[in-house]
Every structure is written in C-alpha cells, then in structure tokens.
Amino acid sequence: MKFEKIRVLETGNNIGSLNMAIDEFLLYNCSDPVLRIYGWSKPCISIGYFQSTDDINYKKCLEQNIDIVRRITGGGAVFHDMELTYSFVTKNFPQGILESYKEISGIIIQALKKLGLDAKFSPLNDVTVNGKKVCGNAQTRKNNTLLQHGTILLKVDIEKMFSLLNVPIEKISDKKISDVKNRVSGISKTFDQVSEALKDSTRDVFGGKLVSYTLNQEELKSCQKLVDEKFSTNNWLLKR
Amino acid sequence: MDSNIDEIISVSSTTKLGKIVKISMSYNKESQLIHSIKITGDFFIHPEEVIEKLEHGLCGIKLEKQYLKNEIQLILENSEFFGFEIDSLTDIILKTCDEKK
Numbered sequence: 001m002k003f004e005k006i007r008v009l010e011t012g013n014n015i016g017s018l019n020m021a022i023d024e025f026l027l028y029n030c031s032d033p034v035l036r037i038y039g040w041s042k043p044c045i046s047i048g049y050f051q052s053t054d055d056i057n058y059k060k061c062l063e064q065n066i067d068i069v070r071r072i073t074g075g076g077a078v079f080h081d082m083e084l085t086y087s088f089v090t091k092n093f094p095q096g097i098l099e100s101y102k103e104i105s106g107i108i109i110q111a112l113k114k115l116g117l118d119a120k121f122s123p124l125n126d127v128t129v130n131g132k133k134v135c136g137n138a139q140t141r142k143n144n145t146l147l148q149h150g151t152i153l154l155k156v157d158i159e160k161m162f163s164l165l166n167v168p169i170e171k172i173s174d175k176k177i178s179d180v181k182n183r184v185s186g187i188s189k190t191f192d193q194v195s196e197a198l199k200d201s202t203r204d205v206f207g208g209k210l211v212s213y214t215l216n217q218e219e220l221k222s223c224q225k226l227v228d229e230k231f232s233t234n235n236w237l238l239k240r
Numbered sequence: 241m242d243s244n245i246d247e248i249i250s251v252s253s254t255t256k257l258g259k260i261v262k263i264s265m266s267y268n269k270e271s272q273l274i275h276s277i278k279i280t281g282d283f284f285i286h287p288e289e290v291i292e293k294l295e296h297g298l299c300g301i302k303l304e305k306q307y308l309k310n311e312i313q314l315i316l317e318n319s320e321f322f323g324f325e326i327d328s329l330t331d332i333i334l335k336t337c338d339e340k341k
Contacts, residue, residue, distance in 0.1 A: 049288045051260065052280040074323075076260075076282035097286060097320050124284075124322050141286060240280050240291075 001092060001103050003208040008199060009036040009215070016044035016069035017081070020224035024072055025219065026089045027140070027147045035089040035107075035202050035210075036196050040080045042067060045164060048075040048138065052240055057164050064166065071149075072238050073138035075125065077159040078151055082186065084194045087149035088202075091182055101125050101137060104148045108135050110201035112152075115189050125150075132185035155186040244291055251336040258284045259323030263336045272303045275309045277333070283323030290319045305339055 011022055019038055026034055032033075045056050053068070054132035055077050061068055066079075074238070088107070094100045101124055108127050112119035112134070119135075122128045127135035137150030161184075203210055215223065228234050250264040265277040277298050285291055297315045301307055309330045316326065324332075 048282050050280055050283060050285070050291055052278075054262075054284075055260075055280075072288070074282070074284035074288060096286075097322065138284070140285075140288060240278065 001088070001094070001206055003092070003206045005032055005034050005091075005163065005209050005211055006202060006206060007032050007034045008202075008210050008212045009034055010195070010212070011036060011038045011215070013039040015039040015041050016046060016067040017227045017231035018154070018223060019044075019085070020046070020069050020231045021072060021223045023089075023147060024144075024147055024226055024230075025126070025215075026071075026087065027145055028143050029219070029222075030089045030091070030145060032211075033088070033201060033206075035199070036087040036089070038085050038087075039083070039191060040085070043079065044069060044080045045077055045079050046071045048073065048079045049140075050074050050240060051077060053238060057152045057166055060164055064164075064205075066074055068237060069231055070239060071138065073137065073140045073147070073149065073224050075138040077165050078136065080151060081157065082151050082155040082192050083151045084198070085149065086152050086198060087147060089145060089147050093144050094145040097139065098123060099146070099147060101139065105135075105137060107198065107202045107205045108137075108150065108152065110205050111197035112187065114197040114201060115187070115193060117187060127152075129185065129187060132197065133183050134185055134187050134206055152198075153184070153186040154189060154194065156184055158184065244268045244277050246330075248276075249336055251332065253335065254317065255283075255324045255328045255332075256341045257325075257328075261324050261329060261332050263335055264331055265333070267303060267337060268273075274298050274301050274303065279329075281323070283321065285316070285319055285321045287319065298333075303334060304331050305334060308333055 046069050088104050105121050109119040117129045119127050125137045126133050135150055135152045139148045156196050245268050246266050248264055248266045252262040258283050261281040265273040277295050294315045301311050312326050
C-alpha cells in the first residue's frame, strides 16, 4: 500500500466508549487514510465483537472502577492501561485478511525497529519482540473501508490483567496459564517515543505526506452520539 | 416451555488454532433439533454480522454432524473466518450435547 497523503489524528486519552466511537466514526467518514494515535483516560477492558461478558471478571472490574466496552472488531479481551493504541483506516487495502494485517502491522514493526527492538509479525494479528507478544491487532471492514486497531504494550501488569479476565476452564492448568502470562510483554518505552516512531514509520512504509488534523465540533458531536446510542449502552455491551 | 426442550447448556473449547469457542444452546431432546444457540469467543469472522445469521440459521437444524456441517458451510460460504474451522465448530456444537448426556 502506498498513499499520497495520510491524515494523523492524535486524540489523547479518552474513556473506552469514546475511543471506540471515534474509531467507528472514522470507519464511516474517512476519505483519506487516517492514522489515529490514542490512549485511555482510565483503565478499560475491551472485549471482542464475538465475546461474551462472561469472559471477564465483571465484579472485579466494577470494584476496581475499570471500564468495559465492546469493540466492533473480533478477537479477545484486552486490558487497556499502560499502552499506546492506534488505528489505521483506509479505503485502499489488500482484500486478503492476512495480507492486510501484514501490511498495516508493517508500520508497527518498523516503529519498534526504530526504537531498537527486533519486532516480527506473528500471523494472524500479533507483533512479537523476542518471541513475546507486544502488540495485538484486530480488523473490521465496512463501507468499503478497512479499520485496523491495535495496542502497543508499554508496560504490563500481568497479575492484574489476568485477575480481570476469566480464563476458560479448559485453560486452567498452572502450566497453561503461566505459558499465556509469559507470552506477553511491554516494550518499556514512553508513549511519546512510540508515537513519534509510529508517525515516522508510517511515512517510511506507506510513503506520502503526513497531515495532522483534529476532529471539529460537528464530528465530535457525532462521536458523542455513538457513545450515547451505542458504545455506552447495555444493549451493545451485553449484545452477546 | 416444551418439556422436551433442554435447558440452556454451555461448553467452552479451545480450537487447534488457539481460539476459544463457547457454545450455549438449548435443543429438543426428542427430535434433537436446535432450539436456540449462541456462539461466542475470541475468533474472527468477516463480516462480523454473519454470526447472528449463523445462530439464526442453526435453529431447527438436527444435531447430526452432516446436517450441522452443511448448514454452517452454507451460511459461512461468503465469509472469511479465523480461529476455527467448519469441522471444529461442528464438533464443538455436538460436544455441547455430549456433555449433557
């Protein structure tokens, strides 16, 4: 994929429902490709489109004031805390799912390489450093547009992460849990370092000019409407 | 409620592709027809909304491998999915009623 112009949207830290609403807004309202970089104003668990809320420890999330939001993309539950999250939205993309993951994940791999890390694409949708997952990604395609979003883990509190997720019964063996825990790692870089590296790598990998922009009042209103009518509702959260 | 309709039963399985597929369903004990089914997990289907079509389409289908497989195949024909295969999804659904026996 090569682009003449890529818009860069840095939306700062927001709550989970607004973060997901902005991603959906971009999916239906982008003409140019957009790289969005964002964070979370409070810890949040996002669950995949197909997941049940039984997959998370609902009670513990409430006790610890952790938001829960359902994504528009598949995949597993993600605990968003110390991380940089990105989304990439484009109308011009390879039709093959694996190929498109590989191409877009190329900007993550290149960014991590710029930061001195030996990052590799791990099909279908992960990026690893030294064999450990540091970035998970998920995609959806709507309106002839592809949205890929993903998290780059800066630091991970493994024990907290697992205390908030309900590990399926058949995975409950000490070895299997410890295998899963050992497969995840943070990259020990700052949000700003990763953000700068990601913008540089997007320019390097996809070519073209990066143009910074912000959402206007009208666009923000549309995102808020999506929060109110979809992402913050029980209808959506408990959909499955 | 029809006394032949079993209560909702659930089974969770990890596919060989490492993804979780959970089935919650009720079925008629006598006719072995699916009454309702919910398929959840950390897999991917594109487009995502096909899952609702699949769950709807499986209602009324007999809990026999070939019937189930044919229906799943038909509904997922134009979709792309990752994390399970048609055979593994069929087997997990059948395993759900085996757990009950």
